[in-house]
Amino acid sequence: MKVRTIERVRWWTYAGLGLAALISLFPLYWMFVVSTSDTAAARQQPPAVVPGGNFLHLATTVFETVPFLRALLNSLIVAVSIGVGQALLCSLAGFAFAKLRFRGRNTLFLLVVLTMTVPTQLSIIPQYMIISKLSWVDTLQALIVPGLASAFGIFWMRQHLATTISDELLQAARIDGATTWQVFWRIAFPLVRPAAFVLGLLGFVTAWNDFLWPFVVLKSPEMYTAQIAIKALQNNYDVDLGLAMSGSFLATIPMLILFVFVGRRMVAGIMDGAFKG
């Protein structure tokens, strides 16, 4: 006799997941609490766990201490450029690897995959020398241009293009006289736009949060990205405990708003990545 039962979800499953959710969200709540408290409230024992009324004061101080609005704008310029650039360039290269035949294709694709394993942070000294040869020190293109190359993105887009677009469809377009570019732009790209969107989103978030490279390349406060501005605020830690916290919170808000709208797609995108099966 066959007994088919799907196991009930036990209470400790919810307890475990609830705890994980709490630990994931609590630091952000705490960031908010401290960035609304004055120094005295932040230093009382036990620590205050509800928001205070000091948010505007601290936020104003943040904008007065460093050019924070400019920093947010710089971050936005860099992150949008990298997100859009990666989505387009990786789709294009992924299309070539998935759907076009050319000499050396497999070798070149293997090369792309291999570049993913090269640790790049350790070459920051020569990277800096190249940027200074190009006279790009203290400019935003020093952050944008290197960020446009994404081997992971090419790998990811190739996977999507190979599985979602049939060769017959492209063949038909060919017979109708479409050029390679038209096949890509009119047929292939629109069909993989959702995947390209998620890729661009991941590129955007990574660029927004990047620290080491902007820290090396940017010199003047007007060129700071939000993350470097946070570091500058931390130098004023003694002045006001909540200042760096307030800056961190202000720099995280745009990501949280974005996440509310596209978080589901990011989750789906990450789960739909290169590792299914």
Place this chain on the structure above:
Amino acid sequence: MTTTLSPAPPKATAPGTSKEPIKERLAPYAYIAPFFVIFGVFGLVPLLFTFYVSLFDWNPIGDHVFIGLDNFRRLLDDPRFYNAVRNTFSIWLLSTIPELLIALGLAHLLNHVRLKWAVFFRMSMLVPYITSVAATAIVFLQLFDRDYGLLNWLLGQVGIGPIDFVQSTWGSHVLIAVMVAWRWTGYNTLLYLASLQAVPREIYEAAAVDGAGSWAQFRRITIPSLRPVIVFTIVTSTIGGLQIFTEPLLLSQSAPLTCGPVRQCQTLTLFLYEQGFGQFQFGYGAAIGVALFVLVVAFAGLNFFLSTRGRTDK
């Protein structure tokens, strides 16, 4: 690692004959060129140049003199180097092992058909990933603060502490590891969950019918079917973890470049930055880069080897 090159090479749409116009035949190369140009200029050339610069006494605004392997001799005699190696591996171990184990457990819990609020749980676990390392460091520094931190207050209630997580060696390593693990556990959970969902549910049902409990199912079904993605996460967290920089930089306000007065949590990348951009010794800094490269390649390779071994037991 079977996924790396799958699916099988598709049939091409362009016949690739010489009858095509030259513009069409060059199109594929034009489409992949941007990546190779950018990676070449900002990835490969700097990597090779690191090896070159490491052979010089190289001052960014002064001379550079060829000194052969002197930088490496100096490095091998430098206690600060060994200190940085120790700190890097200590922080890597403290963060990666709990992080991947917790992610495994959480993925297992999330993989229930009847789970309610599944979207909420998944999304909340990705929130740390969209939080920047800098913001993460700032908030955890406050939570773990010796005098005003919530954690030490809680510990104080049960008679422990206060613990100085910034000034002590093991404390600073734990704090940095917590920052790293907090940020990456959820992301890895989602990777594991995706792989788990590809496992046919009937296998779990059959196991349940046969009387296998949750733990037995976890050990006998979950772990083996996740092997490729586990290898992937171990290798990527090795490559990323050994280059950790931002968390230790933000830890000590008095001596950021050394992560404290006695270098108690200075990692290799921070040591590289200190020598290169703090002391303007590009040659010595590049030598540290070469050492880091060797360590990352060797250690990632070792981890790959260890985690793929035993696949032949079938």
